[in-house]
Amino acid sequence: MGKPSIFSRDYEKAKKKRKRKIAAAIILIILLTFGVVFSNDVKVWANKNLNIKSSLNIFKKKDKDEKVKDKDTNKTKTENKEQTKPQVPEEKGYAVTLSGGNQIKLVYEEVNNDKKFKYVWPETSGVAYTINPSGKNIIILDDKNQNLICYDINGNPTDITKKEYISDSKQVFSKDSVLANKPNYIWHSLPKFIDDDNAAYATQLPWFNDEATKYVWNVNIKTIEHSFRGKLSGEKITFGEISEKGLKVSINEKIYYLKGNGEILE
Numbered sequence: 001m002g003k004p005s006i007f008s009r010d011y012e013k014a015k016k017k018r019k020r021k022i023a024a025a026i027i028l029i030i031l032l033t034f035g036v037v038f039s040n041d042v043k044v045w046a047n048k049n050l051n052i053k054s055s056l057n058i059f060k061k062k063d064k065d066e067k068v069k070d071k072d073t074n075k076t077k078t079e080n081k082e083q084t085k086p087q088v089p090e091e092k093g094y095a096v097t098l099s100g101g102n103q104i105k106l107v108y109e110e111v112n113n114d115k116k117f118k119y120v121w122p123e124t125s126g127v128a129y130t131i132n133p134s135g136k137n138i139i140i141l142d143d144k145n146q147n148l149i150c151y152d153i154n155g156n157p158t159d160i161t162k163k164e165y166i167s168d169s170k171q172v173f174s175k176d177s178v179l180a181n182k183p184n185y186i187w188h189s190l191p192k193f194i195d196d197d198n199a200a201y202a203t204q205l206p207w208f209n210d211e212a213t214k215y216v217w218n219v220n221i222k223t224i225e226h227s228f229r230g231k232l233s234g235e236k237i238t239f240g241e242i243s244e245k246g247l248k249v250s251i252n253e254k255i256y257y258l259k260g261n262g263e264i265l266e
Helices: 011-084 177-183
Strands: 091-095 103-111 114-121 128-131 137-142 147-153 158-159 164-166 173-174 187-191 198-204 212-218 226-234 237-243 246-251 252-259
Touching: 103 137, 114 128, 114 137, 128 187, 137 187, 173 177, 187 237, 226 237, 226 246, 226 252
Parallel strands: none
Antiparallel strands: 091 103, 103 114, 128 137, 137 147, 147 158, 164 173, 187 198, 198 212, 212 226, 237 246, 246 252
């Protein structure tokens, strides 16, 4: 944009026009500059708001995920809590109600139509029991009345309790009478099979004093005949595993072996 000649008769007019053009150019430059800056601010503002929105969406998603996670965790805890409750075994068995009202289950397994007893449920019932080597019979000691009941594999019970003791002088002592007068007396305890037909147990018979000595007897589950094994006596009696030598019997830490026919080995 050239300057007007001072010799021109339109000098003043041209000078004013030139100033207006310069002013317009300056204003245009300012507007363009402001427009660029404003445009950048708008972009920054937009990006900022987009970032805020994105962050909010992330927080919302995170919160939703945490709620789902908490729900799954609570569900897992509930399932685990339910699993810790005592579960009734799904295995087959026979329900038995003891004299004290407690109920137990004689659990058996069946493979190829062959049944065998496995254990008594619940295992925390405290009921003493023993299963013979073939798994076809189980003896339960009812600790309330100290009766011995033998069940066959079909669930049929046989009372093999020694109901009374007859002394050498022919005096009769009934189990129920003795226990009524001496509640802590041990008539039957620790039943343990020797073989398929014979089982041993510890008792204070044949004496009725307050001594701590106990004696080993055995009973045949078929004939229900009880036999006294006087050689096996002591304050501490435990029964172990069955071997070819017989049932392992520990008396005051000395080891014996008892066979079904009454033979005792050391």
